[in-house]
Amino acid sequence: MATRFDQQKTKHQLFHVSLSLATTLICMAYMQYRRNWAHLGSFGDSLIVPIVFTGELLKVVLARFYGRIEDGVLTTKQRQKKAAYFTPRELLGGLTLQFLCTLLYAFICIILGAPVLANYEQTFVLSLLLTLLTVSPTVFLLGGGGALQVCFCEKPEFVTKCEDTALDLFKYNALGGILGAWAGSAVAPLDWGRDWQLYPIPNVIGALLGSALGNIYACTHVLYATARVYISKKSA
Amino acid sequence: MNITYIFVLIWLAYLISSGVLLFSRGFLLSRVSKTEVSSCRRLSNNPNDEYFLTTEVVHEIFKDVNASSNLCLPQKSKVIVIVVDALKYEFGIYKENHSEPLPFENKLGVLHELHQRTPDNARLMRFKADPPTTTLQRLKGLTTGSLPTFIDIGSNFASPEINEDNVIDQIVKSDLPVVFLGDSTWTDLYPRRFKRAYSYPSFDIFDLDSVDNQIMKHLPKELASDDWQVLIAHFLGVDHCGHKHGPMHAEMSRKLSEMNEIISFVVSQMDNETTLLVMGDHGMTATGDHGGDTDDETNALLFAYSKQHSFFGSDVGSDSKMLQQIDLVPTLSTILGVPIPYSNLGLINFNIVPNVPVPHLSKFQTLLLHSWQNAQQIYHYFYNYAMENKRTFNVEEMDKMETEFILLTHRVKSIYNEAAFKSFVGDLNAHLRNILNICREIWVKFDATQMSQGLLFTFLPIFFAFLLINNSRPSEFVEIFTPKEISYTYLLNFAAGVFGYRYYKNFSFKTEEHGIIFFTSLLSAVILVFFTLKHWSNIANNWANVRRFGHMPTRLLLFTTMGVFFSNSFxxxxxxTLSYLLAAVILLLVYEVLKQSVRMDFRSRFKISHFIRSTAFRLILASVLAICFIRFAYTLFRCREEQGNCADFSSSSSAGFSIKKPASGKTYIMAVVIIVLYTTMTRLYLRSCGNLTGNSPNVLLARYGPTVASICAGGHILLANSAIKNIQRTHIDAMALVIYGLLLLQIIVVSVAPLMTFVLPPKNPNSIAVNGRDSIVPEIFKKMKRMYEGDDAERRYAIPVVYGLATVYSSIIITFGIFLAMTLIVLLEPRATVGLIVCMSVGAILLIVHGILRYRTATNFETCVQPTFTAVVGWFLLAHFCFFATSHQTTLSQIDWRAAFVGRTTGIGQSNFISGILVILNTFCGPIFFFCMFTLLSTETFSLFALFPNLIRSNSNRDSTPSTARNKVDATTALADISTAAVGFDMTRGELTLYEYEDVFLGATFKLASQLFMLQGLRIFCAMLACTIHCRHLMVWKIFAPRFIYEGLATFVSLPAIIVGYGLLLRINLAVDSLIKSINKVKTN
Incomplete structure (x- = not known):
């Protein structure tokens, strides 16, 4: 690890992490500004989804930015992939995939105990958020087919080095988001009688915090690696 | 010998449960019942008596009221006590101009009428009960005047007879004859006390009328005779009606109207010198049940009426709206002129004492004497109790109380007019109520020694057994637990037990049990440590191989499950919470499988069509189905009062509709359909395994038994709940009895000849008839060939064909499970039946998913036969989830007593023991069923792959080497080789492999059993710890203690269930052993 330390990658990772932390912080600041958290679950009235959406989009842009540098050394497959990025087929595939994912998350929310139809708007917001945190970045980066392949197959050949770095980070992001949303339910049964204990507020906040924590976890990896390289260089 | 394992399990079970028992002794026992009896000098109006009441005597008494203790004033009147079980306060209130009264409203018109006509001679009061509001506890409270303890563990276990001083004994001792009619609980509590007793069992709660009719038959005759002074009649109909139909049913209005008639009849028949008391012993919830401490349950009704003498007014300091139930005892003693029982803590309520003048005494003097006698009695009892049980009371508080009482004793001497009396009696009552409150607080005092020792002795065996068993390999158990060492362990434990029994006093233990438990547990812990140290090198070796942070998510889930006990909201x-965690476990299992497989299935390109056909997708579907089932079970949960908007507890005064479980016809039909589905599915499964071929006894039973049982279960559900009136109860009972009988038959058959295999007689060797449907038979054929013949082609005719050998273990376990499930189903209510079967299907899916996961992750037989930790936790959670899915809650008022009467209403075996077992079976059906079936976790992996040999191929590409990839092209015969390459043995042989590696298999299941022991032990330990930590919590009696009681009972039930499951496995193994040997013998001949 220490021997193949890559400056470019570290920069990318650190920027990525700061971006996602910034997203979470902006969300928190927004929540603090609005005071009343009850609206968090409504679709039209909450800015959380747009903020997260922008955040994820920025991360993809970041990955693209660092990817530019590698442009010269791409294989043919990677070139083909890149060329096909903006075709309608890929775009449509990506959108369908995200839509299906949202439905799937909504279904999972319901079978894990959310009210079946009563709070459909809240369930929708939560599943949208989860989709944004988990599937969307990958889809934005690689398109629908590519995302599926990354998820279910061995590492496809068309993934560039930089994209690989981003995918690794997205993985932690997604894992943290899902686990956070899952763990958020823990406060629901408590008898504190706070208004923020209502579904889906703890799950939304849990998902945000979870993805932030996932990113920090990824970040500690980087920092640790950096520190080790630094120390080994110094001693050598 | 493998039987040693059973003894080890029994030993561990004993250790864990004795720890729990010790803890519960310290936690739940609260009051020491005293056997002293009060007595008094009886002042009499008769000049011939010893203490004839004259002016001089009165003068003497009032010279020093303090010295005049133990006086009884003359009897004021005869008393008729009519106890109407579960007569709620609301039942007696009359609402005028009420156009559409509810079924229970305005039915007791006579109370209202009497109260209107003669307000001074009639009293209608709230009669406040102390929880627990069950009839037996209430009768104890109503006659001894003491506070009930949480679970009243008296000093004698054997008979329910009360040995504390009580008002019935006092009445009898004062030569006042008592006649009793009604509920036999009274005659159990007070045998041989009554002059005449017409007692009838309160056994059948569906029978609304027979006890009441019997009372009505004898009541007129008894009212007419004049040889009694006290008459007690206890009517059960209203309570039974509440249990059966709830208060909102038309039957309730009929029963209440009947009561109305009875009361008016008694009023018309009673003479002028009689006081009538009509009372309920407790109320009922909106669903008609009772036992808890809600207002609905504790507010009963009291009505008092006296024809001639008016009652003392409420101007003497007594509450005119409400009467505490413990106040009844001193009041009754006052009316009858008998001493107040020794351990009474109640106050006399003069509102219902008839104002019969005592000669030579003014009214206030009479009242003063009564009050002061009461005060002295309470003071006496309280201080004696405090002296004998030092450290139970706060010293400063005691000093304060004593000073107050001494002040009162000085004041009482100087009361010469009514005004002074009134002020005095107010202070006195406040003081006595204060004592009552102190006692109330103190008598939930815990025995810290027993609690801490209970915690310790539960923890020690769990910890060391975990060290020893969890870190040893299955094959090592044979050496660890040799028969000799285990027999020494038993002998030593026995010796320790005898020592504890003999010398418990020397170690200042209070009871023999405590001594026995202390010494055996201590010794056993030492023995476990000895075992651990002896095998430490092995343990350390195995421990070193364990991954450091393996199973982290599962551990986290387990941790959460245990953490639930520490928070009342959880x-x-x-x-x-449980269903959430269970869903998480299933998702985790599927995730683990997918992590292993998906990337292998799609090496280069993801194809939807390929994905949909893959095993992975089916597994995802199956687990989603399982989670959907769990989600569906939400609709079956019962809510508890603390959860908001719980319909079961909505107060009846608001216009809430809370009729007894509306359980519409749809539920019944659904239950029946699901039962039929369940039977059909299991039958199909067994048949496809080839286990329903032939005619061995167990096969015959499994072929026809479940069908009969499901018909009976369905019939029972439909008929027992139908609205049709004229079905004979015997017919309904017969169906339940048939199911009980089938379970018994199954147990007998399993213990005699358990095998469900069919050895095809080798008569026509050239044409072995193989049923085309049984796809595995050729496999078995080959398997047997390879195993016992080699490839000896010329002797092929001698190859025995055995049906059902691939599932030889699991088929019997499953058949046993079917009969067990049928018994549970008939005991459960229809809604809960659905829940049980839903849980079973979740269990089946869990087994399938786990089977595939296990095969993929296993490297050899030893790992393959041990279920993954996640699956064990999943199974464990499922067992406990089933408790909730079958409409149970951990509150004391929601125990389903109905189960005690299934199949027994016609009076077969009316013992409380059987009733208890039936209720326990009903309540803990989940733990019982799933812990009996736990060995399936080990065996089902094998039968799954024998049934669907193709799974071996689809799961074989684990190491994705080209060689295995090439195997895909091979013919079916290569399946065995694939599996051999993967896990080191031939998977197609199914459960026969288990027999070949007998030692490892039995060791692994033993390990599994003890793992479940440890999980259950950890759970009860957490429940106990939570009770200890929260023992002064506001909610301790409402939430934590019931939770602990339920968990304790679940432990007592599930540990034996695990042992039964393991015993079943050993029995099957023995049978398989003899089968294989006999086949071999036939072959060699």
Whole structure:
């Protein structure tokens, strides 16, 4: 690890992490500004989804930015992939995939105990958020087919080095988001009688915090690696 | 010998449960019942008596009221006590101009009428009960005047007879004859006390009328005779009606109208010198049940009426709106002129004492004497109790109380007019109520020694057994637990037990049990440490191989499950918490499988069509189905009062509709359909395994038994709940009895000849008839060939064909499970039946998913036969989830007593023991069923792959080497080789492999059993710890203690269930052993 330390990658990772932390912080600041958290679950009235959406989009842009540098050394497959990025087929595939994912998350929310139809708007917001945190970045980066392949197959050949770095980070992001949303339910049964204990507020906040924590976890990896390289260089 | 394992399990079970028992002794026992009896000098109006009441005597008494203790004033009147079980306060209130009264409203018109006509001679009061509001506890409270303890463990276990001083004994001792009619609980509590007793069992709660009719038959005759002074009649109909139909049913209005008639009849028949008391012993919830401490349950009704003498007014300091139930005892003693029982803590309520003038005494003097006698009695009892049980009371508080009382004793001497009396009696009552409150607080005092020792002795065996068993390999258990060492362990434990029994006093233990438990547990812990140290090198070796942070998510889930006990909000919502965690476990299992497989299935390109056909997708579907089932079970949960908007507890005064479980016809039909589906599915499964071929006894039973049982279960559900009136109860009972009988038959058959295989007689060797449907038979054929013949082609005719050998273990376990399930189903209510079967299907899916996961992750037989930790936790959670899915809650008022009467209403075996077992079977059906079936976790992996040999191929590409990839092209015969390459043995042989590696298999299941022991032990330990930590919590009696009681009972039930499951496995193994040997013998001949 220490021997193949890559400056470019570290920069990318650190920027990525700061971006996602910034997203979470902006969300928190927004929540603090609005005071009343009850609206968090409504679709039209909450800015959380747009903020997260922008955040994820920025991360993809970041990955693209660092990817530019590698442009010269791409294989043919990677070139083909890149060329096909903006075709309608890929775009449509990506959108369908995200839509299906949202439905799937909504279904999972319901079978894990959310009210079946009563709070459909809240369930929708939560599943949208989860989709944004988990599937969307990958889809934005690689398109629908590519995302599926990354998820279910061995590492496809068309993934560039930089994209690989981003995918690794997205993985932690997604894992943290899902686990956070899952763990958020823990406060629901408590008898504190706070208004923020209502579904889906703890799950939304849990998902945000979870993805932030996932990113920090990824970040500690980087920092640790950096520190080790630094120390080994110094001693050598 | 493998039987040693059973003894080890029994030993561990004993250790864990004795720890729990010790803890519960310290936690739940609260009051020491005293056997002293009060007595008094009886002042009499008769000049011939010893203490004839004259002016001089009165003068003497009032010279020093303090010295005049133990006086009884003359009897004021005869008393008729009519106890109407579960007569709620609301039942007696009359609402005028009420156009559409509810079924229970305005039915007791006579009370209202009498109260209107003669307000001074009639009293209608709230009669406040102390929880627990069950009839037996209430009768104890109503006659001894003491506070009930949480679970009243008296000093004698054997008979329910009360040995504390009580008002019935005092009445009898004062030569006042008592006649009793009604509920036999009274005659159990007070045998041989009554002059005449017409007692009838309160056994059948569906029978609304027979006890009441019997009372009515004898009541007129008894009212007419004049040889009694006290008459007690206890009517059960209203309570039974509440249990059966709830208060909102038309039957309730009929029963209440009947009561109305009875009361008016008694009023018309009673003479002028009689006081009538009509009372309920407790109330009922909106669903007609009772036992808890809600207002609905504790507010009963009291009505008092006296024809001639008016009652003392409420101007003498007594509460005119409400009467505490413990106040009844001193009041009754006052009316009858008998001493107040020794351990009474109640106050006399003069509102219902008839104002019969005592000669030579003014009114206030009479009242003063009564009050002061009462005060002295309470003071006496309280201080004696405090002296004998030092450290139970706060010293400063005691000093304060004593000073107050001494002040009162000085004041009482100087009361010469009514005004002074009134002020005095107010202070006195406040003081006595203060004592009552102190006692109330103190008598939930815990025995810290027993509690801490209970915690310790539960923890020690769990910890060391975990060290020893969890870190040893299955094949090592044979050496660890040799028969000799285990027999020494038993002998030593026995010796320790005898020592504890003999010398418990020397170690200042209070009871023999405590001594026995202390010494055996201590010794056993030492023995476990000895075992651990002896095998430490092995343990350390195995420990070193364990991954450091393996199973982290599962551990986290387990940790959360245990953490639930420490928070009251989580206990309230435990049903949902558990299902959430169970869903997480299933998702985790599937995730683990997918992590292993998906990337292998799609090496280069993801194809939807390929994905949909893959095993992985089916597994995802199956687990989603399982989670959907769990989600569906939400609709079956029962809510508890603490959860908001719980319909079961909505107060009846608001216009809430809370009729007894509306359980519409749809539920019944659904239950029946699901039962039929369940039977059909299991039958299909067994048949496809080839286990329903032939005619061995167990096969015959499994072929026809479940069908009969499901018909009976369905019939029972439909008929027992139908609205048709004229079905004979015997017919309904017969169906339940048939199911009980089938379970018994199954147990007998399993213990005699358990095998469900069919050895095809080798008569026509050239044409072995193989049923085309049984796809595995050729496999078995080959398997047997390879195993016992080699490839000896010329002797092929001698190859025995055995049906059902691939599932030889699991088929019997499953058949046993079917009969067990049928018994549970008939005991459960229809809604809960659905829940049980839903849980079973979740269990089946869990087994399938786990089977595939296990095969993929296993490297050899030893790992393959041990289930993954996640699956064990999943199974464990499922067992406890089933408790909630079958409409149970961990509150004391929601025990389903109905189960005690299934199949027994016609009076077969009316013993409380059987009733208890039936209720326990009903309540803990989940733990019982799933812990009996736990060995399936080990065996089902094998039968799954024998049934679907193709799974071996689809799961074989684990190491994705080209060689295995090439195997895909091979013919079916290569399946065995694939599996051999993968896990080191031939998977197609199914459960026969288990027999070949007998030692490892039995060791692994033993390990599994003890793992479940440890999980259950950890759970009860957490429940106990939570009770200890929260023992002064506001909610301790409402939430934590019931939770602990339920968990304790679940432990007592599930540990034996695990042992039964393991015993079943050993029995099957023995049978398989003899089968294989006999086949071999036939072959060699």
């Amino acid at each position: 206990i309230i919502q435990e049903s949902k």
